[in-house]
Structure formats: structure tokens, C-alpha cells
Amino acid sequence: MLPQGVAIAHPDRLHIGGAWVPAQSGRMIEIVSPDSEQVVARVAEAGEADMDAAVRAARDAFDHGPWPRMAKAERLVLFRKMVDHLRSRTDELARCWNAQVGGLMSFAPMMHAGGVMTLDQIAGFAEAFEFAEVRASMAAPAAIVAHEPVGVVAAIAPWNAPFGIMANKVAYALVTGCTVVMKPSPETPLEAWIIAEAAEAAGLPPGVVNLVPGQREASDHLVCNPGIDKVSFTGSTIAGKRIASVCGGRIARCTLELGGKSAAIVRDDFPIEAAAKLLSSTIVQMSGQICAMLSRVIVPRGRHDELADAIAAEMAKVAIGPSTDPATQLGPLAMKRQLERVEMYIEEGRKCADLAYGGGRPSHLNVGYFIEPTLFANVDNTSRIAQEEIFGPVLSLIPCEDEEDAIRIANESAYGLNGSVLTQDAQAAYAIGRRIRTGGFGQNGLRMDFGLPFGGFKQSGVGREGGPEGLWAYVESKTMLLDAMPSTL
Structure with missing residues (x-):
């Protein structure tokens, strides 16, 4: 069951390790229209075991797969194919938003076309980014500062602008060489299905993009999984405090875009x-x-x-x-x-x-x-x-x-x-x-x-998303001091 005009192939399945698989939880999420108070869609619900399976797939894809080791240009070719797929489905994305949260259809097409344009910008930021820089050093004849992908990213998006927020998180992760576990809000999961289908259509390697929509307990289980290197979260300050405490416990990275007044x-x-x-x-x-x-x-x-x-x-x-x-x-x-x-x-x-x-x-x-x-x-x-x-x-x-x-x-x-x-x-x-x-x-x-840095002071968050600055949250910097300059960087 899907909203009219939305053509998702496998709403009854999760996307894990490059395959559409049944949820081990055996449960479904019902999506209710705020206009009519009627159920307009049903999709698979991920439980704790599904979260673990998605992390294992993303972990394997990062540790052993080709994605983090591809040249920047190769990654961007595949990423841009993914963006082209999303661009062809902006009408569906608009219909998803309208059906799930009652976003105005008079505004929805423009909003989602703009969201895809932001992904084009992110590709441009990555193209200009130096992932390996030669620096001067007094300690060695050759000094290189390399910016390497942070690892497996849990991308957790809220329900108010589900496509733009999730797509941005996925985009920054992918262009820097990270792998991703998408955890959309259970109220608005449909856009994440379309993002997963775009990754599949573009030919991204298995496990690079995974999809597991779940309720609060399963989401907390995902954040607590030690296989997650970074959490990128947009949502309430209360939930952000919990995520920050969990990440702090194992010194995992996190970006938090939280509440405002x-x-x-x-x-x-x-x-x-x-x-x-x-x-x-x-x-x-x-x-x-x-x-x-x-x-x-x-x-x-x-x-x-x-x-x-x-x-x-x-x-x-x-x-x-x-x-x-x-x-x-x-x-x-x-x-x-x-x-x-x-x-x-x-x-x-x-x-x-x-x-x-x-x-x-x-x-x-x-x-x-x-x-x-x-x-x-x-x-x-x-x-x-x-x-x-x-x-x-x-x-x-x-x-x-x-x-x-x-x-x-x-x-x-x-x-x-x-x-x-x-x-x-x-x-x-x-x-x-x-x-x-x-x-x-x-x-x-x-x-x-959103082509410029976005984030907050105080309890409105930690870190920034958007702009070239958004790339820094998804990389770790490594200083290399060598006896001679390598032939290629």
C-alpha cells in the first residue's frame, strides 16, 4: 500500500547489503495521512536484529569493499548517477512528503527539486576538496595530510523534511567514501526507500547504502552498536543528548542538528x-x-x-x-x-x-x-x-x-x-x-x-552540515611524515 503516484518496488522489505530482504522483526509501519487520518502506506519495520545486520553490511563494505578505496572521480561518477535518478523522481518525492506529513503540494515540487540541486552542490564541493595535501614540515622531507573517510555512518533524519535532510547526510557520507545506514523517522520512511533505490540504480557496491526504518528502541540499539563510527542526527535536543552520551562513551563521532527557539x-x-x-x-x-x-x-x-x-x-x-x-x-x-x-x-x-x-x-x-x-x-x-x-x-x-x-x-x-x-x-x-x-x-x-554551513550554538547542536564545511564532519585527518614524496597521492 502506497500513496497515489509513488512507485516504490519493495516497500515490504529492507535494503541491507545490496539486497531487498524481509524484516526479521516481522512487523510493518503504518503511515497515517494528517489530512484524512487514514492509513496511506505500509512499509517494513526494522527491529534490533535488522539494525545489527545493516551495520554488519556497512562495516563489511567499508572495511573490505571498494567504495572507500575508489578514486574520488570514480565515486563521484556513481554518486552523480544516483542524483540523476533522484532528479527523475522529484514528483514522487513531493507526493511522499504530502501524504506523510501534509506538506503543501503547492510547495512540495519546488522543495524537492531544490533538495536535488543541493546534492549537485555537494558533488561540486567534493570535486574541489583535496583529500591529500602536501605540507611543509621540519620533521621530514615529505609531509602529507590525508583526509580519510570516518567510516560507517548512521544517518538519522526527522519527519519534517525527510528527503532533504536524509539525502544531505547520505551525500556527504558517500562523496567522502563512507558507508551508510539510513534510519528515517517511522512517520516518514518513504523518501529513504527512493534514496536506496537510487543507490541501487546507480550501481553502488553492496552494503554502501542500507535502509532500516525503526521505532525508538531499535534506533537506540543502532546508535549503541560499536560498528557505527559516526552518527549524523537531526531531531530533538532530548534525543540528541542521548546520542551524544552514547557516542561519548566510546568516543564515536557525531553531528547533531537539534532544536531551536x-x-x-x-x-x-x-x-x-x-x-x-x-x-x-x-x-x-x-x-x-x-x-x-x-x-x-x-x-x-x-x-x-x-x-x-x-x-x-x-x-x-x-x-x-x-x-x-x-x-x-x-x-x-x-x-x-x-x-x-x-x-x-x-x-x-x-x-x-x-x-x-x-x-x-x-x-x-x-x-x-x-x-x-x-x-x-x-x-x-x-x-x-x-x-x-x-x-x-x-x-x-x-x-x-x-x-x-x-x-x-x-x-x-x-x-x-x-x-x-x-x-x-x-x-x-x-x-x-x-x-x-x-x-x-x-x-x-x-x-x-543549505549550500552554506548550517547548525547551532548551545543546545541546538554540535557541528555543521552544508557547504564545503559539511565534508569535514565525515573525514578523519591523518598526518604522514615520509623520507620522500610518493609518486602518486
Whole structure:
């Protein structure tokens, strides 16, 4: 059972060691549409034994197979074939995203075409990367610094943007010569099937790319497997702390892209109406389910009430409806438990702030995981709705005394993923951005470029993905001091 327009060959099997094999768990994952609350797909579920089998296959492919020992150019030829296969299936990828999490079909094709273009960029970064460099040394006549693949990578992706996030992890691993065990979210596994089929179609050696979607216990078992050299994880900070502790126990490598509670500072030079339109349209993107979402708005106290009224007026115009409707601006939340989580935070907000708009389910939709865009005004930055990641279309408006106070409030967070300032002064934007402790920062809105480094400060993560810098997380550097320079590097 698959969504209409999706042609996966073996949804009832896992991809391990170059073969499509039955899950030893004997279980299946049911995928529920957030629009209809009906089951739209069933796929094989990996258990602990399946995780171990995938690690053994990836380990064998890394330790004894040709992939890590291929010349860079040979790897890139096969990788680009894989990317071409994915490019031919962007429509399927878009349909998968829409069916699984209710991502808007009006946006899905563009999003997934952009995701494939990012893979082209990654190939270009690898082509320019020097995997062996000649250096000067006082200790030997010949010195070489080699950058070698880190080993077997567990790539663990979340449910909100499953293709782009998983594909990037797989891409950086492959172009550096690593082998991969893909562990997609059980809510959104379909894209990983297509990635595995792309690897197969491109002719990658057996065991280089493996696929094992599983629930939390099996995923933890994967992370704990000593055959995993590196974990690349995107998801919640709570899960990231567990992964960091496990990796720390055996000094395994990890890259963690975690939660966020990003702030947008509104300066006095930015018009209220423009700010309201920008902020209200941003918070409904992907139903607010973006880790870098600008979910806190910091505004001078004298402009607070005017901005609250303006944002509420803009939220009232938002078209809420099925994700397949071209007119829809705000679709459903991804799953029932996410809806319940958002509703819990809305109830918390009612206790400590002013509900300026929304807070309920749309009256015209009695099926599906829908919630109104919600604005809380006069929010205390120490409150739960200002400090904890809600992951929904809920905006907190926080008054400040002046610019210095705004910067203090923005930094008063356990997170440090993203930020913004709404201003017409680029020099001021740069100066403020340098003082905000986040891994990303943009002038006038939610701005992200995955061809550049992406990651967070503080509890928003460890390491960076994206850009040429993303390659460094998948290599180990080795210094070689020789009596003479080898004939080839």
C-alpha cells in the first residue's frame, strides 16, 4: 500500500547489503495521512536484529569493499548517477512528503527539486576538496595530510523534511567514501526507500547504502552498536543528548542538528504592517514545523500592541485547509501526537500570556490534525512558551525596553540555531547578528541556504552540515611524515 503516484518496488522489505530482504522483526509501519487520518502506506519495520545486520553490511563494505578505496572521480561518477535518478523522481518525492506529513503540494515540487540541486552542490564541493595535501614540515622531507573517510555512518533524519535532510547526510557520507545506514523517522520512511533505490540504480557496491526504518528502541540499539563510527542526527535536543552520551562513551563521532527557539528582533525603522505580514506568513510555513522557525518576536514595548493587532489581522487572512488544495496556506500538523503537543503549549500560554489570535481547531475542518495560527502577546521570555520548542504555528510576542534589551532577550535561551532582525539598515543587521549566539542569522526573515554551513550554538547542536564545511564532519585527518614524496597521492 502506497500513496497515489509513488512507485516504490519493495516497500515490504529492507535494503541491507545490496539486497531487498524481509524484516526479521516481522512487523510493518503504518503511515497515517494528517489530512484524512487514514492509513496511506505500509512499509517494513526494522527491529534490533535488522539494525545489527545493516551495520554488519556497512562495516563489511567499508572495511573490505571498494567504495572507500575508489578514486574520488570514480565515486563521484556513481554518486552523480544516483542524483540523476533522484532528479527523475522529484514528483514522487513531493507526493511522499504530502501524504506523510501534509506538506503543501503547492510547495512540495519546488522543495524537492531544490533538495536535488543541493546534492549537485555537494558533488561540486567534493570535486574541489583535496583529500591529500602536501605540507611543509621540519620533521621530514615529505609531509602529507590525508583526509580519510570516518567510516560507517548512521544517518538519522526527522519527519519534517525527510528527503532533504536524509539525502544531505547520505551525500556527504558517500562523496567522502563512507558507508551508510539510513534510519528515517517511522512517520516518514518513504523518501529513504527512493534514496536506496537510487543507490541501487546507480550501481553502488553492496552494503554502501542500507535502509532500516525503526521505532525508538531499535534506533537506540543502532546508535549503541560499536560498528557505527559516526552518527549524523537531526531531531530533538532530548534525543540528541542521548546520542551524544552514547557516542561519548566510546568516543564515536557525531553531528547533531537539534532544536531551536529562534528570535526575530523588530527594530524601530521597520514598518509595522510589513513586519506583521512577514512574521505571520513565516510562522505558518510547514505548519510551523521547522527547527529554525522564528517563533519568538521581540519588539519595543511602545510598538508591541500595534504589532500584536497587525499580526492578528494577518493571521485572520490565512487560508487553512487540505494540503492538496492550491489555495491552502496552512495545512495540518504532521501527526496526532504533534497536534496534542501544540494544544498543550497553547493551554500553557493561556495561563501566562494574552491570547491575541487563534488557539483552537478550525471550525470548518472536523477531520485531520489542523490548528489555527496562534499569537500570544505580552509574553514573558522566561515562560515555557518562550523557552521550549513548540514546533507548530504558535508565535510569542515579547516586549523589550531597547535594542540592548532585545539582544539580551534573544540570547536568553538554551537554544542557538537561528535568528533574524527586521530592519532596513544592513550595517545594523550585521552588528546585531554578530551579537546573537546562533549558528544562523538573517536580515528580514527566515533565511536558510543549505549550500552554506548550517547548525547551532548551545543546545541546538554540535557541528555543521552544508557547504564545503559539511565534508569535514565525515573525514578523519591523518598526518604522514615520509623520507620522500610518493609518486602518486
